[in-house]
Amino acid sequence: MKSKPTIKIIATGGTIAGAGSSSTTTTGYKPGAVSIEELLEVTPNLSDFSNIEVEQLFNIDSVDMTTERLLALSKYVNETLLDEEVDGVVITHGTDTLEETAYFLHLVIKSHKPVVIVGSVRPATAISADGPLNLYNGVKVACERQAHGKGVLVVLNDRVGSARYMAKMATTTVDSFRALEQGYIGAIVGGEVHFYYKDITKLHTMDSIFDVNTIVQLPEVPIIYSHLGDGRFLYDAAVQVGSKGIIVATAGGYTISKQAEQGIQDALKKGVVIIRSSRLSTGIVSRTSMDNQQHYIAGESLNPQKARILLMLALTVTNDKDEIQQFFRTY
Numbered sequence: 001m002k003s004k005p006t007i008k009i010i011a012t013g014g015t016i017a018g019a020g021s022s023s024t025t026t027t028g029y030k031p032g033a034v035s036i037e038e039l040l041e042v043t044p045n046l047s048d049f050s051n052i053e054v055e056q057l058f059n060i061d062s063v064d065m066t067t068e069r070l071l072a073l074s075k076y077v078n079e080t081l082l083d084e085e086v087d088g089v090v091i092t093h094g095t096d097t098l099e100e101t102a103y104f105l106h107l108v109i110k111s112h113k114p115v116v117i118v119g120s121v122r123p124a125t126a127i128s129a130d131g132p133l134n135l136y137n138g139v140k141v142a143c144e145r146q147a148h149g150k151g152v153l154v155v156l157n158d159r160v161g162s163a164r165y166m167a168k169m170a171t172t173t174v175d176s177f178r179a180l181e182q183g184y185i186g187a188i189v190g191g192e193v194h195f196y197y198k199d200i201t202k203l204h205t206m207d208s209i210f211d212v213n214t215i216v217q218l219p220e221v222p223i224i225y226s227h228l229g230d231g232r233f234l235y236d237a238a239v240q241v242g243s244k245g246i247i248v249a250t251a252g253g254y255t256i257s258k259q260a261e262q263g264i265q266d267a268l269k270k271g272v273v274i275i276r277s278s279r280l281s282t283g284i285v286s287r288t289s290m291d292n293q294q295h296y297i298a299g300e301s302l303n304p305q306k307a308r309i310l311l312m313l314a315l316t317v318t319n320d321k322d323e324i325q326q327f328f329r330t331y
């Protein structure tokens with residue numbers, strides 16, 4: 001029996017590894033500038049309770065997280081977790097697309113071992129940088145027996161949330177990640193991890209049917225944001241570039257403008273799958289008679305960026321609209 005769990009930290013960049021020109025620079029800095037080794041130098045005492053291994057997989061701004069990098073990261077995490085010596089994984093990531101990577105991993109990781117994703121909103125060089133504590137707390141959570149089997153966990157600002165629900169909701173404040181309707185699933189206080197719930201009701205990790213090893217490339221799926229005066233040209237452009245699906249971030253959650261509707265109907269005729277999501281931060285887009293008539297799929301409680309992640313994966317296994325609707329209910 002090992003006395004301390006072995007945690008592999010996989011670094012991908014972001015503000016947690018960002019560098020600015022001075023300690024008061026908290027905007028306009030460069031994300032992905034500091035190495036994981038440098039970050040660990042200012043994250044104390046991890047060796048008191050864990051054996052740390054590191055891998056610097058990328059060092060990028062998370063807006064440059066492509067679907068190719070996402071596939072590479074997921075395959076790497078799965079391989080890492082197969083190693084019997086590794087007890088859990090912590091991923092450092094930029095916050096802009098953290099929720100998308102987290103949800104993708106939540107759907108494709110084939111392990112009960114803890115997978116925790118952390119980031120920060122202040123660069124590593126800033127006064128009161130939040131990265132070291134978030135990383136420390138992330139490792140604490142990954143060492144917890146109770147973190148097993150919960151899917152991918154997002155840890156920032158002393159909170160633990162599920163990758164299914166956590167989203168970035170503020171541009172620069174340290175409490176930027178929230179799950180407004182569903183809440184957090186735990187908290188870290190004085191280095192102690194407290195879990196409020198056993199698990200979430202949606203399927204993930206070992207219960208998910210998505211197998212990243214069979215995926216060579218993810219399909220093109222853009223998000224189109226509705227607004228006053230919405231037209232059809234973005235739908236036409238999406239079809240032209242060969243999109244296999246489109247996420248419509250509707251203005252209210254249900255209706256779509258007549259102009260946009262025409263573009264959508266033509267896209268449907270070309271076999272493009274349409275998901276009705278919402279640009280609002282909370283609420284459920286449930287299935288209505290309109291979806292039956294127009295052949296849409298309701299995005300349920302996923303925000304547009306998470307709906308895109310699920311649709312990309314769904315399209316690797318089926319084009320059947322009923323089956324895809326079922327995925328949106330269960331994942």
Ligand code: ASP
Nearest residue numbers: 014015061062094095096
């Ligand atoms: N642009 C940065 C990134 O996503 C922002 C951050 O990490 O907070 O990499």
